[in-house]
Amino acid sequence: MTEFRDHDADAKDRQLDGVRTDSRGDLTTDNGVLIDDTDNSLGVGERGPTLLEDFHFREKMTRFDHERIPERVVHARGAGAYGYFQPYASLSRHTRAHFLSDPAVRTPVFVRFSTVAGSRGSADTVRDVRGFATKFYTQEGNYDLVGNNIPVFFIQDGIKFPDFVHAVKPEPHNEIPQAQSAHDTLWDFVGLQPETMHMMMWMMSDRSIPRSYRTMQGFGVHTFRLVNDRGEGTFVKFHWRPVLGTHSLVWDEAQKIQGKDPDFNRRDLWDAIAQGRYPEYELGVQLVPESDEHKFDFDLLDATKLLPEEEVAVTPVGRMVLNRNPDNYFAETEQIAFHTANVVPGIDFTNDPLLQARNFSYLDTQLTRLGGPNFQQIPVNRPVNEVSNNQRDGSGQQLVHRGHTSYHPNSLGGGCPALADANAYRHYQERVDGVKIRKRSDSFQDHYSQATLFYNSLADWERAHVVAAFRFELGKCEDLRVRERVVENLNRVDHGLAVQVASGIGVAPPATAQVTNHGRRSPALSQAGQAAD
Numbered sequence: 001m002t003e004f005r006d007h008d009a010d011a012k013d014r015q016l017d018g019v020r021t022d023s024r025g026d027l028t029t030d031n032g033v034l035i036d037d038t039d040n041s042l043g044v045g046e047r048g049p050t051l052l053e054d055f056h057f058r059e060k061m062t063r064f065d066h067e068r069i070p071e072r073v074v075h076a077r078g079a080g081a082y083g084y085f086q087p088y089a090s091l092s093r094h095t096r097a098h099f100l101s102d103p104a105v106r107t108p109v110f111v112r113f114s115t116v117a118g119s120r121g122s123a124d125t126v127r128d129v130r131g132f133a134t135k136f137y138t139q140e141g142n143y144d145l146v147g148n149n150i151p152v153f154f155i156q157d158g159i160k161f162p163d164f165v166h167a168v169k170p171e172p173h174n175e176i177p178q179a180q181s182a183h184d185t186l187w188d189f190v191g192l193q194p195e196t197m198h199m200m201m202w203m204m205s206d207r208s209i210p211r212s213y214r215t216m217q218g219f220g221v222h223t224f225r226l227v228n229d230r231g232e233g234t235f236v237k238f239h240w241r242p243v244l245g246t247h248s249l250v251w252d253e254a255q256k257i258q259g260k261d262p263d264f265n266r267r268d269l270w271d272a273i274a275q276g277r278y279p280e281y282e283l284g285v286q287l288v289p290e291s292d293e294h295k296f297d298f299d300l301l302d303a304t305k306l307l308p309e310e311e312v313a314v315t316p317v318g319r320m321v322l323n324r325n326p327d328n329y330f331a332e333t334e335q336i337a338f339h340t341a342n343v344v345p346g347i348d349f350t351n352d353p354l355l356q357a358r359n360f361s362y363l364d365t366q367l368t369r370l371g372g373p374n375f376q377q378i379p380v381n382r383p384v385n386e387v388s389n390n391q392r393d394g395s396g397q398q399l400v401h402r403g404h405t406s407y408h409p410n411s412l413g414g415g416c417p418a419l420a421d422a423n424a425y426r427h428y429q430e431r432v433d434g435v436k437i438r439k440r441s442d443s444f445q446d447h448y449s450q451a452t453l454f455y456n457s458l459a460d461w462e463r464a465h466v467v468a469a470f471r472f473e474l475g476k477c478e479d480l481r482v483r484e485r486v487v488e489n490l491n492r493v494d495h496g497l498a499v500q501v502a503s504g505i506g507v508a509p510p511a512t513a514q515v516t517n518h519g520r521r522s523p524a525l526s527q528a529g530q531a532a533d
């Protein structure tokens with residue numbers, strides 16, 4: 001049996017010990033001045049006005065006034081936990097990433113689960129995608145796998161993301177509806193952008209109302225790239241599989257729980273960890289040699305497609321255990337900053353246009369959300385290995401950099417780091433050639449085949465749930481033309497589905513089938529059949 005080095009798993013915990021604090025001793029101001037009365041402001045006489053010179057009152061109130069920071073523009077509501085990841089065997093044939101190459105290493109992690117559309121105070125059990133974001137605090141820097149619980153996404157190109165999110169979020173004039181997919185703007189976007197169809201099939205299935213974060217799958221969604229120490233690349237799709245199995249609520253339960261316990265998923269995660277019933281997930285990979293890039297009947301760079309497991313099996317590579325609740329929600333769960341561009345040597349990107357957009361967006365939004373360029377110094381975001389560079393100053397700077405130089409190249413010494421050696425991150429050397437053009441390849445144009453595959457993979461009762469969900473959500477649209485357009489798109493997925501949905505929402509059922517491509521039953525997709533066990 002492999003002997004693991006548990007000090008690796010504890011590296012983040014030990015680092016946090018340096019900043020953990022308990023309120024003890026006598027009350028002081030932020031300046032450390034002792035205070036003996038925090039109930040009465042300083043006034044003129046016993047019934048007179050309050051004095052501006054009451055520095056304790058002003059500080060106490062100012063600090064309170066500024067307690068809130070902007071919530072995340074998406075995925076605002078979340079719950080998180082610490083734990084560790086440990087590989088089963090070395091993956092060094094495909095990647096030089098240390099945390100995937102040594103079964104003796106336990107890497108500390110922080111995972112944040114989230115809903116997407118609702119605000120920070122919204123209910124947990126809404127119909128929505130769930131985020132499944134993991135920060136691995138590796139000895140080679142932080143690696144973030146910022147995934148979701150559904151293996152595909154709504155859009156192919158990140159430039160559509162602001163439009164998509166504006167359509168999903170509450171309408172701007174009255175901020176209604178909050179965290180529900182039942183409104184005209186979402187369905188208007190869906191009808192006009194048929195690439196959303198595959199994801200919408202998953203969304204209307206029980207996958208979008210998970211019973212627990214402990215019983216939820218996770219997916220990296222994009223095709224990423226592993227790179228080994230010879231510089232050879234392999235395409236990879238990441239999967240998290242919950243050891244407890246994948247389980248969902250049914251819609252009636254989900255709605256009732258929203259009212260009775262809006263913290264249902266958050267509480268379940270916290271209680272399970274507090275009681276020692278640690279959630280576990282297995283990490284799996286689908287590997288595709290570079291030479292097979294064009295072998296599939298969809299484009300590997302298209303995030304609206306999954307890679308069927310009947311074509312490429314998922315290989316289990318390691319296990320993650322979540323075994324520690326955070327000490328402070330704001331300091332840790334709220335201030336953690338995930339970013340798809342946080343990669344370590346051995347993991348690289350592909351030209352998936354959704355991924356490329358994300359690689360810009362996360363850092364950009366965090367500069368605002370977390371108040372400036374030094375948010376990586378917030379304890380939960382700090383790597384466990386040493387950080388050393390010429391980045392300086394900026395609001396929120398916590399470090400006292402010593403030395404009289406902060407530039408490169410530099411012959412004077414004085415505190416500047418040297419360039420790294422063989423362990424440095426090196427980008428995969430991919431040949432790229434082409435004209436500048438705003439057009440997506442024809443290989444991205446089939447928006448229906450995998451939506452059909454998904455529907456074909458469902459059991460009868462699961463299909464009934466999908467039909468009911470479409471009727472419930474789409475049936476709330478006030479604009480009849482919006483409903484009709486979605487039904488027309490559904491008719492390209494499955495004629496029977498379109499007829500059933502149409503007849504429940506006052507739309508004329510399509511007379512003939514429009515389906516052009518017809519789906520094999522994929523074992524990968526049929527796993528969705530377990531979604532609501």
Ligand code: HEM
Nearest residue numbers: 072075112131132133147148153158161221357358361365
């Ligand atoms: C959060 C942008 C697609 C998963 C966020 C945030 C932004 C964002 C701005 C808030 C980050 C923060 O304030 O810290 C985008 C853009 C996308 C995109 C521009 C497409 C171009 C996706 C996809 C996935 C995903 C495809 C899943 C594979 C997440 C998760 C979070 C998140 C899990 C929450 C992270 C956390 O828990 O803090 N996204 N996103 N996003 N996104 Fe995306």
